Amino acid sequence: MASEITNHKCPACTGPLHFSGASGMLECDYCGSKFTVEEIEKLYAEKEAEAAENLEVNEAKKEKEKAEFAAMGIEWSDEEIKGMKVYNCPSCGAELICDSTTAATSCPYCGNPTVIPGQFSGGLKPDLVIPFKLNKDQAVAALEKYYKGKVFLPKAFKEHNHIEEIKGVYVPFWLCDGNAKGNALFSGANVRSWRDGDYDITETTYFDVMREGNIDFEKIPVDASTKMPDEHMDAIEPFDYRELKPFSTAYLPGFFADKYDVSQNDSFERISKRAENSVREELRKTVVGYSMISTKNEYYDFENKGIKYALMPVWMLSTKWKGQNFLFAMNGQTGKLVGDLPVDKGKFWGMFAAIAAPLSIVLSLVWLFM
Amino acid sequence: MIKKTVSVIIAFVLVLTMSTAAFATEEQRFVFDEAGILTYDELEELELKAAQTSEKYGFGVYIVTFENLGGHEAWEYNEMVYDELCEYYNAGEDVVILLLSMEERQYDIMAHGYGNVAFTDYGKDVMAERFLDDFSVNSWYWGFIDYLDTCDEFLELAENGEPFDIGSGNSGSSGGGKFFGVIIAVIVSCVIALLVCLVLKSQMKTAVRATEAHEYAKGLDLTGQYDRFSHKDIRRIYNPPQENNDGGTTVNSSGSSHKSGGF
Numbered sequence: 001m002a003s004e005i006t007n008h009k010c011p012a013c014t015g016p017l018h019f020s021g022a023s024g025m026l027e028c029d030y031c032g033s034k035f036t037v038e039e040i041e042k043l044y045a046e047k048e049a050e051a052a053e054n055l056e057v058n059e060a061k062k063e064k065e066k067a068e069f070a071a072m073g074i075e076w077s078d079e080e081i082k083g084m085k086v087y088n089c090p091s092c093g094a095e096l097i098c099d100s101t102t103a104a105t106s107c108p109y110c111g112n113p114t115v116i117p118g119q120f121s122g123g124l125k126p127d128l129v130i131p132f133k134l135n136k137d138q139a140v141a142a143l144e145k146y147y148k149g150k151v152f153l154p155k156a157f158k159e160h161n162h163i164e165e166i167k168g169v170y171v172p173f174w175l176c177d178g179n180a181k182g183n184a185l186f187s188g189a190n191v192r193s194w195r196d197g198d199y200d201i202t203e204t205t206y207f208d209v210m211r212e213g214n215i216d217f218e219k220i221p222v223d224a225s226t227k228m229p230d231e232h233m234d235a236i237e238p239f240d241y242r243e244l245k246p247f248s249t250a251y252l253p254g255f256f257a258d259k260y261d262v263s264q265n266d267s268f269e270r271i272s273k274r275a276e277n278s279v280r281e282e283l284r285k286t287v288v289g290y291s292m293i294s295t296k297n298e299y300y301d302f303e304n305k306g307i308k309y310a311l312m313p314v315w316m317l318s319t320k321w322k323g324q325n326f327l328f329a330m331n332g333q334t335g336k337l338v339g340d341l342p343v344d345k346g347k348f349w350g351m352f353a354a355i356a357a358p359l360s361i362v363l364s365l366v367w368l369f370m
Numbered sequence: 371m372i373k374k375t376v377s378v379i380i381a382f383v384l385v386l387t388m389s390t391a392a393f394a395t396e397e398q399r400f401v402f403d404e405a406g407i408l409t410y411d412e413l414e415e416l417e418l419k420a421a422q423t424s425e426k427y428g429f430g431v432y433i434v435t436f437e438n439l440g441g442h443e444a445w446e447y448n449e450m451v452y453d454e455l456c457e458y459y460n461a462g463e464d465v466v467i468l469l470l471s472m473e474e475r476q477y478d479i480m481a482h483g484y485g486n487v488a489f490t491d492y493g494k495d496v497m498a499e500r501f502l503d504d505f506s507v508n509s510w511y512w513g514f515i516d517y518l519d520t521c522d523e524f525l526e527l528a529e530n531g532e533p534f535d536i537g538s539g540n541s542g543s544s545g546g547g548k549f550f551g552v553i554i555a556v557i558v559s560c561v562i563a564l565l566v567c568l569v570l571k572s573q574m575k576t577a578v579r580a581t582e583a584h585e586y587a588k589g590l591d592l593t594g595q596y597d598r599f600s601h602k603d604i605r606r607i608y609n610p611p612q613e614n615n616d617g618g619t620t621v622n623s624s625g626s627s628h629k630s631g632g633f
Contacts, residue, residue, distance in 0.1 A: 204604075206601050210595060217587055219588075230579055234579050240483035243598045282590040341574040351570070353563075357559075359562060367555050
């Protein structure tokens with residue numbers, strides 16, 4: 001069966017190539033040769049087209065084989081094969097069992113980086129990519145730095161917690177351009193107080209305040225992978241869009257990549273909500289000169305002016321402690337790292353007592369001798 | 371007539387106790403139990419304590435009890451007692467007198483001269499609080515002990531230049547105000563500590579969903595706006611001036627200050 005996978009190999013020694021964020025080039029693990037993305041693209045354009053074609057042909061063959069096995073009484077249940085795909089490594093011939101969305105991975109047997117061009121062909125081809133700039137060592141260092149200064153982090157977590165898995169993933173994102181418009185009616189009030197004889201007089205003057213406006217947005221990102229937690233992907237923003245490149249599979253060797261499994265339509269609600277909230281805040285900021293402001297009614301609408309499909313570099317780090325998994329994500333371009341850490345309740349209440357007790361004494365003394 | 375009655379009473383006490391010539395010195399008396407509510411030993415102990423305090427500060431600290439006020443107000447009666455003390459017992463300008471009338475169950479604290487400095491209106495209120503819990507259960511001796519202790523305390527504070535009064539720094543040392551202040555201080559401290567801890571705890575959770583898209587906005591284009599007057603609401607709340615609560619002592623035309631009430 002012709003392979004649906006390509007291994008990017010060094011033209012000089014046939015060793016595996018990987019993309020290096022530091023140099024922005026593909027480097028050979030064995031001879032150290034370096035090649036530009038454009039050079040590798042030229043070399044592999046034909047092979048990738050062939051591999052993409054093979055993916056379709058092989059899909060048909062697999063369906064036929066499946067039917068034959070079923071006739072023989074050997075059949076995988078739908079549940080067993082749901083979301084799985086099987087490929088053959090072109091280097092060692094081993095079977096690679098992957099998620100149906102996997103687009104780049106590495107062979108667990110020979111370790112060669114592999115790309116499945118068929119996942120990114122035709123209408124599935126990403127428009128843009130931000131290449132990795134930071135490497136695995138920098139991700140590990142960032143995590144260690146992240147632990148520092150966290151006063152409630154259990155000591156044992158720092159000492160006994162080990163990184164279970166770390167992988168660089170090109171995460172599929174939708175980047176949406178659009179315009180959000182809004183119209184909001186506020187009630188503004190100013191209060192004036194004075195004394196008249198034995199009476200306190202309070203005068204409140206109310207105003208109807210209307211604001212209408214719109215904001216153009218450029219490339220609002222939203223991750224398009226169900227495997228990636230939305231909280232982590234949102235929190236590692238922003239990416240520096242100045243480094244966006246036209247997509248090429250040459251950026252993928254050495255990293256994992258998934259194709260999207262959340263459609264544009266399904267992502268649209270998250271995008272429009274964020275844009276509308278921004279318009280709401282900006283309109284509200286223009287209402288000044290009142291001591292009290294409340295919203296009476298409002299209307300917002302987001303118009304989609306085009307969505308681009310992009311792959312963004314993310315380092316995913318997972319650790320395990322006391323049987324619980326802790327997931328961290330680092331922006332592979334900017335180095336921003338996010339993730340949730342456990343809280344030592346003893347330290348929390350210890351800190352509370354350490355602040356409250358002396359402060360109580362000081363404030364009490366101030367009060368008593370004031 | 372009133373003065374005559376009081377003069378007779380005081381003269382009677384005088385006859386029972388000592389000669390006129392002895393008043394000016396060490397045999398001067400400070401406790402006059404006309405109502406007969408104290409035992410002999412209690413009377414002697416209170417007399418000794420009042421004399422010690424009076425000598426210590428050069429200030430007359432007196433206790434007077436009567437069976438009734440003869441239809442007069444307690445403060446009026448107390449002023450007459452003061453006049454008689456001055457006339458027959460060589461009492462000086464500077465005095466504090468606690469008068470109790472058993473039939474009406476009325477009391478009056480009267481301060482005069484330097485007493486108006488040491489025993490402010492607020493000080494007299496606090497003093498009354500201290501002895502009234504005893505008098506309300508007919509514990510006369512312990513009520514008078516509280517009175518004499520409070521006199522000693524207030525006179526010492528006045529001698530140190532800071533009479534017991536509102537906002538004097540010592541006014542709540544035994545009152546509910548200080549205690550309340552300490553409770554507030556503890557609560558405020560706990561709230562501050564909790565806020566600091568919660569801010570530090572928030573650093574432990576950094577993976578949060580984005581709710582807006584400011585980073586990707588090109589700027590607001592404000593296409594329409596107005597600010598129109600809607601209506602005006604005027605509220606008048608009756609709030610008459612509060613009584614002066616700034617401390618000090620309210621002195622009447624005869625130069626005395628009083629605190630009267632029931633027990």
